[in-house]
Amino acid sequence: MDARNTDFVxxxxxERQEASLSDVYRSVDTHRGGSKWRRMAAFAGPGYLVAVGYMDPGNWATSLAGGSKFGYALLTVALLSNLMAIVLQALCARLAIASGRDLAQACRDAFPRYISVPLWALAEIAIIATDIAEVIGTAIGLNLIxxxxLQIGVLLTALDVFVILYLQKLGFRWIEAFVITLLGIIALCFGVQIVLADPAWGSVLRGFVPTTDIVRNPEMLYLSLGILGATVMPHNLYLHSGxxxxxxxxxxxxxxxxxxxxATLDSTVALTFALLINASILILAAATFHAGGQTNVVELGEAHSLLAPLLGVAIAPTLFGIALLCCGLNSTVTATLAGQIVMEGFLQMKMKPWMRRLFTRAIAIVPAAAVTIWFGDRGTSQLLILTQVVxxxxxxxxxxxxVIFTADRRKMGALVAPRWLTAIAYAIAIVIAGLNVKLIYDAFAS
Incomplete structure (x- = not known):
């Protein structure tokens, strides 16, 4: 199989680039001669791998903290973040299909090295931050079940590389099937817990209405940016385009x-599903903890122990732990793939998946292990939220x-993003940058 895209803009x-993830490049038949429904079904899958990053353990920590502290108020942040994600992931698919390049390759090919190398370093930092969240989340899931x-669980997370290796040998469709199966388990676990929590649905709907308190309240803004960082994740942009x-x-x-x-339909449906999961976490925290006067629940372990007495059902904490473990395993798969795409795209450096996985995981385990040893549950939860803000x-x-690449007709040809889509994307980029500047200002002003 030719791993190069000979059709370029x-x-x-x-003009020619070797594809990242070359062993699975163009490996899934899209039934070009079949019916429209068969062709559509062939594109279903990548969106769900992307959706995993929108419900990882770091997202749990920010949503639990936001729901317990502010009730349903931050549901609007989850909704707006998800809408941003749908737009940006659609642009990722457009970039890849129009140019034959993933985002990392595009950055390397469009920018001089003094720009592309720092961008690579920042992408690696984002992946390590993501991996720290996965290490902690998986370790907490093992502890709860x-x-x-926690210290043993953190070390055991290094073994998940063998799961990924096995799935990659079976084929990319098996990776997608594994991820979608775990997503189904997560949805089932939260569905049962939401029914048990019986939230005030009128308050839930009002929570989706924006409020200026989010910008005026520094603590609310911090958690909002944590939710934003956990929803619109940098490594997902590289992942989807690959x-x-x-x-x-x-x-x-x-x-x-x-x-x-x-591809856009696939990612939009998958991210809508991710929104339901994210909203469920926040609703569960608001309906149980905030409504019960527990307004400072930030530890995943603490949330687990409080669910049984608050919901009155012994199975609720177990469902919580199972869903958390599934989230950690799922995020592990997608972070590995994103790491490969970033390294191969920016540096043109090939590394065996198990080596790449152990390299990233080793860097993540050190801070995660140090925090769990010295600070315990509270320290790990604070680290989880910090990784999402990072x-x-x-x-x-x-x-x-x-946004710059997909708006450039020279680079995208006839598949350049429409002006209305580019305008929305630039507005999203400016909002994200502005909120981050506000967060930094508040940190130094306080």
Missing amino acids: GGWRS FGLP IVQTRAYGHTLPEKREAITF LSLQLSFAVFPL
Whole structure:
């Protein structure tokens, strides 16, 4: 299989690029001769891998803290963040299909090294921050279900590399099936818990209405940016622009247009599903903890122990632990793929998946282990929220290049993003940057 895209658009410094994840590049048949429904189904999958990043353990920490502290008020942040994510992920698919490049390759090909190398470093920091959240979340899940000490759980997370290796050998569709299965388990667990919590649905609906308190209250803004960083994650932009190229779509303009449509539909449906999960976490925290006067629940372990007495059902904490463990395992798979795409795209450096996984995980385990040993549950929860804020601060360095590339007709040709979409994307980029500047100002002013 040729791992190079021979059909390219001008406007880039080089005309041919070796694909990232070359072992699975164009490996999924899109049934070009089949019915429209079969072709649409063939594109279903990458969106759900992207959606995993929108419900990782770090997201749990920010949503639990936000729901217990402010009730349903931050549901509007979850909704707006998800809408931002839908727009940005659609641009990722457009960039990949129009140019044959993932976002990392596009940055390397469009910018001089003194810009692309720092962008690579920032992308790696984002992936490490994501991985720290996964390490802690998986360790807490193992602790809640099996009673393993957090320190042991942190070390055991290094073994998940073998799960990923096995799935990659079976084929990319098996990775997608594994992720979607775990997402189904997560949805089931939260569905049962929401029914048990019986939230005030009128208050839930009002929580989706924006309020100026989010900007005026520094603590609310901090948690809002944590939710934003946990929802619109930098590594997901690199991930989606890489894995959408696992589909063997055609090279003609009509075929590419159809591929963009189907890929966008896939990610939009998947991210809508992710919104339901994220909202469920926040609603559960608001309906149980905030309503019960527990307004400072930030530890995942503490939330687990409080669910049984507040809901009156012994199975609720177990469902919570199972869902958390599934989230950690799912996020592990997608962070590994994103790490490969970033390294190969920016540096043209090939590294075996298990080596890449152990390298990233080793860096993540050190701070996670240190915090769990010295500070226990409260320290790990604070670290989880901090990693999500770090992701938010990194986000602009991935969003602005993405918007710039997809708005450039020289680089995108006839598949350039429509002006209305570009305008919305620039507005999103400016809002994200502005909120981060406000957060930094508040940190230094306080």
